[in-house]
Amino acid sequence: xxxxxxxxxxxxxxxxxxxxxxxxxxxxxxxxxxxxxxxxxxxxxxxxxxxxxxxxxxxxxxxxxxxxxxxxxxxxxxxxxxxxxxxxxxxxxxxxxxxxxxxxxxxxxxxxxxxxxxxxxxxxxxxxxxxxxxxxxxxxxxxxxxxxxxxxxxxxxxxxxxxxxxxxxxxxxxxxxxxxxxxxxxxxxxxxxxxxxxxxxxxxxxxxxxxxxxxxxxxxxxxxxxxxxxxxxxxxxxxxxxxxxxxxxxxxxxxxxxxxxxxxxxxxxxxxxxxx
Amino acid sequence: xxxxxxxxxxxxxxxxxxxxxxxxxxxxxxxxxxxxxxxxxxxxxxxxxxxxxxxxxxxxxxxxxxxxxxxxxxxxxxxxxxxxxxxxxxxxxxxxxxxxxxxxxxxxxxxxxxxxxxxxxxxxxxxxxxxxxxxxxxxxxxxxxxxxxxxxxxxxxxxxxxxxxxxxxxxxxxxxxxxxxxxxxxxxxxxxxxxxxxxxxxxxxxxxxxxxxxxxxxxxxxxxxxxxxxxxxxxxxxxxxxxxxxxxxxxxxxxxxxxxxxxxxxxxxxxxxxxxxxxxxxxxxxxxxxxxxxxxxxxxxx
Numbered sequence: 155x156x157x158x159x160x161x162x163x164x165x166x167x168x169x170x171x172x173x174x175x176x177x178x179x180x181x182x183x184x185x186x187x188x189x190x191x192x193x194x195x196x197x198x199x200x201x202x203x204x205x206x207x208x209x210x211x212x213x214x215x216x217x218x219x220x221x222x223x224x225x226x227x228x229x230x231x232x233x234x235x236x237x238x239x240x241x242x243x244x245x246x247x248x249x250x251x252x253x254x255x256x257x258x259x260x261x262x263x264x265x266x267x268x269x270x271x272x273x274x275x276x277x278x279x280x281x282x283x284x285x286x287x288x289x290x291x292x293x294x295x296x297x298x299x300x301x302x303x304x305x306x307x308x309x310x311x312x313x314x315x316x317x318x319x320x321x322x323x324x325x326x327x328x329x330x331x332x333x334x335x336x337x338x339x340x341x342x343x344x345x346x347x348x349x350x351x352x353x354x355x356x357x358x359x360x361x362x363x364x365x366x367x368x369x370x371x372x373x374x375x376x377x378x379x380x381x382x383x384x385x386x387x388x389x390x391x392x393x394x395x396x397x398x399x400x401x402x403x404x405x406x407x408x409x410x411x412x413x414x415x416x417x418x419x420x421x422x423x424x425x426x427x428x429x430x
Numbered sequence: 431x432x433x434x435x436x437x438x439x440x441x442x443x444x445x446x447x448x449x450x451x452x453x454x455x456x457x458x459x460x461x462x463x464x465x466x467x468x469x470x471x472x473x474x475x476x477x478x479x480x481x482x483x484x485x486x487x488x489x490x491x492x493x494x495x496x497x498x499x500x501x502x503x504x505x506x507x508x509x510x511x512x513x514x515x516x517x518x519x520x521x522x523x524x525x526x527x528x529x530x531x532x533x534x535x536x537x538x539x540x541x542x543x544x545x546x547x548x549x550x551x552x553x554x555x556x557x558x559x560x561x562x563x564x565x566x567x568x569x570x571x572x573x574x575x576x577x578x579x580x581x582x583x584x585x586x587x588x589x590x591x592x593x594x595x596x597x598x599x600x601x602x603x604x605x606x607x608x609x610x611x612x613x614x615x616x617x618x619x620x621x622x623x624x625x626x627x628x629x630x631x632x633x634x635x636x637x638x639x640x641x642x643x644x645x646x647x648x649x650x651x652x653x654x655x656x657x658x659x660x661x662x663x664x665x666x667x668x669x670x671x672x673x674x675x676x677x678x679x680x681x682x683x684x685x686x687x688x689x690x691x692x693x694x695x696x697x698x699x700x701x702x703x704x705x706x707x708x709x710x711x712x713x714x715x716x717x718x719x720x721x722x723x724x725x726x727x728x729x730x731x732x
Binding site: 162165166168169172173176177179180182183186194195196197198199237240241242244245247248249251252253254257260263264266267268269270271272273274275276277278279280281282297300301304305308333334358361362364365368369381384385388393395398399402405406409410412413414417421 | 446448449450452453455456457459460463464465466467468470471474526530533534536538544546547548549550551552553554555556557558559561562563564565566568570571573576580607610615619664667668670671674675688689690692693696697702705706709710712713716717720
């Protein structure tokens with residue numbers, strides 16, 4: 155075991171100080187949600203809630219369509235992740251294993267698509283969705299979020315498949331598997347952690363969207379996603395910050411939980427391409 | 431002739447067909463939802479379109495949108511704001527991200543938790559981060575105004591969002607807080623791939639901690655830092671939600687980036703043709719900037 159040295163203590167102090175400083179805004183979010191209305195309109199601010207108002211959470215949950223917003227965000231995310239994963243798993247496998255003519259140019263195009271500003275793509279998508287009547291529907295988000303997700307997931311999946319030795323399929327095929335069943339029965343099960351990581355990352359991408367939701371969803375509150383809903387609670391003149399903060403906690407917590415428990419997978423997906 | 435299956439994918443000569451079949455759904459989807467809309471937006475950037483309808487008759491080809499754009503002081507001002515924001519936020523993100531990564535890369539008990547904590551803001555959705563900072567920088571009861579008075583930097587509460595300089599720095603601060611964890615995560619991954627032997631050898635040769643950082647850590651991290659920098663630049667360039675929710679480009683367009691201008695021209699003023707022109711320019715700048723920064727190493731972006 156290491157002995158406690160002055161250097162060690164300095165290190166711990168440094169780590170704690172840095173974390174406290176950087177995570178303060180998250181702490182402040184919780185403190186604000188628990189503060190009384192009076193505490194929010196006085197200076198100095200209250201750093202530790204003396205009388206935590208847990209009922210703000212219940213109030214916001216009941217008075218605002220937050221469950222519906224969370225459901226909408228989840229549905230849009232599940233839909234776009236499913237669609238994107240389906241095409242990018244197949245494409246990633248193909249790009250990894252076959253030298254397909256045009257595959258390289260498709261790869262380059264998808265790479266460029268990563269650089270597409272959402273604010274540019276939102277313009278033609280709006281016109282298209284308006285003419286086919288998708289405005290206001292979550293399907294518009296499923297499609298729009300897929301444009302964000304596919305460029306990432308295709309290359310992530312290709313990266314994962316590249317790490318799996320080709321000999322595995324060859325062995326399966328010698329044993330009588332067709333190339334397709336070698337992929338489905340041998341490679342996909344091995345790639346499950348990679349699939350999970352990629353899908354999680356895609357989920358986070360979709361959950362974070364604001365631009366598309368703001369443009370495609372109508373004025374009807376019930377159709378909003380969580381991110382869109384919370385921005386409407388920030389009023390022009392008066393804002394009930396404790397209610398906004400409580401709603402923000404509801405919206406941030408799902409992703410924070412995913413991050414805290416599945417960080418290994420998320421980070422694996424994030425850094426997969428960069429280490430080579 | 432013998433009857434045989436229509437496509438026998440097991441035949442070695444047919445195996446590459448499977449490659450095409452697997453690629454087909456992605457090609458079709460990408461063509462339909464990315465390539466085709468992109469072509470439409472390039473197309474309408476060359477037309478005098480207000481609110482386009484699909485299937486409406488094409489307007490005549492014109493360069494007017496681009497001419498208006500390049501002769502508009504607002505556009506050049508927006509480019510300048512975008513550049514300032516990209517430089518400030520990217521530099522700060524890289525500095526904070528690298529510093530935090532080096533800090534938690536030390537060996538100590540609980541460093542797994544420290545690593546999670548340091549990158550936690552990454553998991554906070556942008557809109558939520560923005561809401562938090564909007565409250566911290568609230569002009570009546572915000573924490574930061576109070577802190578500025580306490581520190582003697584101001585005599586009264588600062589109206590952050592009505593001052594052009596202050597608003598810019600609020601936006602930059604929010605973006606740095608949201609952006610640095612990504613750099614930490616990437617740097618940590620990079621740090622872990624540096625072989626321990628390098629450090630041991632350097633220690634044997636009597637290199638100090640600072641020398642080890644300068645001659646081993648930083649050079650080994652360079653490739654990762656390069657890619658990370660490009661990704662951060664692209665993010666700042668194109669980010670929408672933070673600025674839209676925080677300031678909507680104001681006051682006096684002091685925080686209006688190209689991305690915000692594109693959106694507001696389209697959905698604020700319904701000048702879709704003009705907005706598309708701004709968007710196309712933004713895309714071109716993104717592509718040029720990332721190619722310039724990565725050069726031949728652009729494969730690393732994969």
